[in-house]
Amino acid sequence: MGFSVDSKEVCANIAKVIEQQLPEAIKQALQESCQVVEAQAKVNAPVRDGQLVQSIKHEVDGNIGTIYSDVEYAPYVHTGTGLYSSMGTGRKEVPWRYKDAKGNWHTTSGQMPQPFLEDAMTQSKSEIEHIFKQYFK
Numbered sequence: 001m002g003f004s005v006d007s008k009e010v011c012a013n014i015a016k017v018i019e020q021q022l023p024e025a026i027k028q029a030l031q032e033s034c035q036v037v038e039a040q041a042k043v044n045a046p047v048r049d050g051q052l053v054q055s056i057k058h059e060v061d062g063n064i065g066t067i068y069s070d071v072e073y074a075p076y077v078h079t080g081t082g083l084y085s086s087m088g089t090g091r092k093e094v095p096w097r098y099k100d101a102k103g104n105w106h107t108t109s110g111q112m113p114q115p116f117l118e119d120a121m122t123q124s125k126s127e128i129e130h131i132f133k134q135y136f137k
Helices: 007-044 052-055 075-080 116-133
Strands: 056-061 064-069 095-098 104-109
Touching: 007 056, 007 064, 007 116, 052 056, 052 075, 064 116, 075 116
Parallel strands: none
Antiparallel strands: 056 064, 095 104
């Protein structure tokens, strides 16, 4: 009694399974990972009940997951301003003055960065690795 294995057929079957299941597994792992990072970014945001926190969202498009805020001032909170800009692009002519909506004048040299998104990625790294290992074990 014996049997034979056609390696080409086995490889074709494995390829078919991977082709059918891999994209969905990647999408699910990305979706879960983005949810984890989004939740951590909301915890990291400087004000936990304001417009910035409410604006933090995520989306998955193909093999790319994005966590973002669409409020106009989010980049300034995240990277800082003036002398403190983590990107090195802040205003160098300091201090400067500005008038707020109530007509009060303020003097500043900038705002320190509060990288709520970047820190969320770093803080979530081990949990993201765990999520992907669950899908690809």
